[in-house]
Amino acid sequence: MTKTIALAGNPNVGKSTLFNALTGSRQHVGNWPGKTVEKKEGRLQLGDEEVLVVDLPGTYSLTAYSIEEIITRDFIVNEKPTAVIAVVNAANLDRNLYLVTQLIELGMPVIVALNMTDISKRRGLHISLMGLSERLGGIPVVETVGNRSEGLEDLVQAIALVLKYPHTGNIQTTYSGILGEEIQNLKSEIELREDLLETYRPGWLATKMLEGDQGVISALESRGAEDLLESARDARIRIEEGTGEDPEILIADQRYQFVDRIVESALERPRETIITRSEKVDEIVTHRFWGLPIFFLLMWLVFQFTSNVSGPFLDWVDIFINGFIYRWTGWGLEYIGLGDHWVDSLIMDGVIAGVGGVLVFVPVLLFLYLALGVLEDSGYMARAAFVMDRVMRWMGLHGKSFLPMIVGFGCTVPAVYATRTLENEKDRKLTAFLATFMSCGARLPIYVVFGAAFFGAASGSLVFAMYFLGIVVALITGYVMKNTIYRSSPPAPFVMELPPYRIPHPKDIWTQMWERTQGFLVKSGTVILGVSVALWLLMAIPAHPDKGLFNEVQAGDSLFGRVSGLIAPIFKPAGFGSWQSTGSLVTGILAKEVIVSTMSQIYAGESHPPEVSVVPFGEDLASVSVDFGRAVLLTAQEALNIIPRTINLIPFVNIGELDFFPAESRKVDTTRLEGSLINAYAATAGSSAGGPIAAVAFNVFVLLYIPCVSAVSAMRQEFGQRWMWAQITYTLVIAWAAAVLVFQVGQILFL
């Protein structure tokens, strides 16, 4: 008769990898009878003997809560494999041994494959194989690293040994008090039933009956063991009366204590001190009162870093794209005879101004993702999520809302889909509603360009203020809606797993930075390119034949300029009632980055002279390289200046900042676009002092108004057209009201 080996273990412990390593290609995949759970069988050649290996579904215990648990338990109890290999994650011994002790109690010869030992060693965990084997009743314990096929030979040898000399671990969880007494009484009764002893171990059966395990009870009923079941029912009542607790919970509780004792004697955890240090830091950063200010201070630092430190590189990319690339493309077009052709305008004022205007912000995004990557990799972002989650629950929002809302800082589209993790429809709608106020990554270039133009070195504060305002508007809206139209039960309590702090890994951070920035680059080459070309066309078509010919019309008299001009008066109370701002907001509905590309195109037409390079190519390239070197030095300067700037937040403290290139760092017109914005906003606000206020109002509108079409379409798909329109209307109204409030109050306070 063919001997059978079963592989059992918790999910994700490398069971399938070991199964593949043992059986190679000699596998058969099917389903467990009557179940949709996959059944994998394979053959292992042991000398002359062929052994059947069965991969059991991953399970944490042998109770009857899931189909996987029932399949595993029924297979071991009814099919009685010759031996069971318990695959254990060495990095999480406590959790895995809970199942191992149950397997041993079933009376099977068990071999422990201590897998993932590479990870456990890296974490400084030392497991005594001898000690563990001893505490588990003398069963073999073998170290393996399944994905590297390490320890496989030892495992095969252990299998051969167990098949030759079957040895069952002689352990039994020690149950104390009234529970222990009742188990003992039942066990004695079971030992009198020889028909049952063929299938079950008395101790295991007694605990299962007391747990009220329906599978076991049905099996006993079919065997006519009514008297035994009656005894178990009485025993359960006595235990409940004696302890006030469900016997099943008492059994699990004492089994955990039993496992703890095994782990205590077999496992050394030399890194307890590190965990304690993490805990000490957590006491401060997740503190009920200090946690939130610390989070906001760190976010302020992130935006200082993002806006100011990336500034020199932003300038350099601007010089490179709008200078070098622009000059030499113009030269090239002229060289091939397209100098005065509409193609020249399309490429120079459409593609380069539009796409280039957005690509300028790649350094900003890289620095943002660098800062977020460091926070994330160090383990702080988990703490930030914890702190924010607490605030959201305090405001009455659902606990799971925090995830979609924080995802909203990246992009609103996945944030809307992330609401699927919420079961309640009201909570889903409310969360999606609020996620749109979380400032997505696409809005960042807008804040940066306005911040640099109007606030210079304090531009990071504008960026921070926008993110902060988004959170505040979301929380207020959530609070009001939760207590009016979306009234539901209070949020449920929760526990959050906080990973230990660690030193960020540069390679991981670089991967994150690159992957996230890649998305932006792809968008620039697709959506923004398309919009730039379409916008160029609309700006080239005259609104009326009297206003000029195609591609010769003034931007304000173009179709785009005139239509935008019709809407512009609405924004007059907010200080930015120009056709340029309005037109940018309209195209921004397609994608928020388009606001910057539209402005670049509009103002490029006004500021770019038809420039053709006069310096030799090599000289021009050398100049770009020198500028790059200067950008590196200025970046270092800005990074160091974060320290005095942060200290200067303390009242009456003023520390000087580094200034490597005084003239350069004081220049206001960081990019060509910024200079145009200063003039344009001073004009719409009515004074140059009012320009910055109008700029802030514009940014507030950008933050709060309709998310992009992709997000709107995701909302329609998830919640229907009616809800989508409600969202659009609400965001437009609140954005307009907030922008007007900022401009009007700002004028009273500052002018």
Next chain:
Amino acid sequence: MAKSKLRLLLEYVEESPGGISLQELARDLGLSISQAENMLEYWVRKGHLQAVSPAPDCAGCASGSKCSLLIDFPSTYQVTEKAKLHIPEKRLPCQ
């Protein structure tokens, strides 16, 4: 009557409406973090707690789970409606 550690843990979570970290929970109940985690998993299996997946379902988005904008979030255990009905029925000896 002394309560089981499992029960104490569930009650502790239920009485923390502002949320609690796993570390705080373990420290306050005198457990190791992995012990506390195992006990939470027990209540998840019993349906009294729900493990909230840190990865949002982005099935409708073209980028899906490969979205470059997503940030990793920690796992969360949340009390379910079932937990509020956890008190075992007291049966009288005559029943």
